[in-house]
Amino acid sequence: MIRVRESAADSQSSGVDLTPLIDIIFIVLVFLLLTANTRLLALPVDVPEQAESALNPVHEDKTLAVNVLAQAPHYALNQTPYPNWDEFKSAFLAAHNQYPDYTVVVAADKQAPIQPLMQLLALMQARQIDQTQILMEE
Numbered sequence: 001m002i003r004v005r006e007s008a009a010d011s012q013s014s015g016v017d018l019t020p021l022i023d024i025i026f027i028v029l030v031f032l033l034l035t036a037n038t039r040l041l042a043l044p045v046d047v048p049e050q051a052e053s054a055l056n057p058v059h060e061d062k063t064l065a066v067n068v069l070a071q072a073p074h075y076a077l078n079q080t081p082y083p084n085w086d087e088f089k090s091a092f093l094a095a096h097n098q099y100p101d102y103t104v105v106v107a108a109d110k111q112a113p114i115q116p117l118m119q120l121l122a123l124m125q126a127r128q129i130d131q132t133q134i135l136m137e138e
Contacts, residue, residue: 062099062101062102063104064078064096064102064103065077065105066092066105066106066107066120067079067107068107068108068120069081069112073088074116078095085116093127101131102131103131103133104132104133105133105134105135106120106133106135107135
């Protein structure tokens with residue numbers, strides 16, 4: 001058991017001094033408050049005032065979807081597969097000539113060979129088709 005001399009007890013209080021512990025707690029609290037800077041993100045939503053305005057159709061983007069598939073036939077235009085390169089090339093060029101302002105979206109299967117994709121990109125470069133998007137997985 002700890003015994004305190006009476007002369008020491010008179011000069012100091014017999015309690016534990018918590019000042020250093022409280023200082024450390026306040027420093028950690030301030031550190032956490034300064035580093036936990038979370039921003040609240042708000043998305044503005046325009047709620048229609050009339051029921052008729054909520055029924056407007058959604059406008060679809062004007063795109064030509066080109067798929068490079070893993071299995072033969074390797075090419076598809078707007079989900080229509082073509083058995084060989086020549087038929088796909090003529091269908092693609094006809095569609096692009098008919099809709100020149102459409103964006104060409106290229107989606108290649110990650111198991112697809114690289115040669116059909118390179119052939120497609122070479123065709124698009126030769127025809128100077130620059131409105132192109134290539135879809136990729138993360």
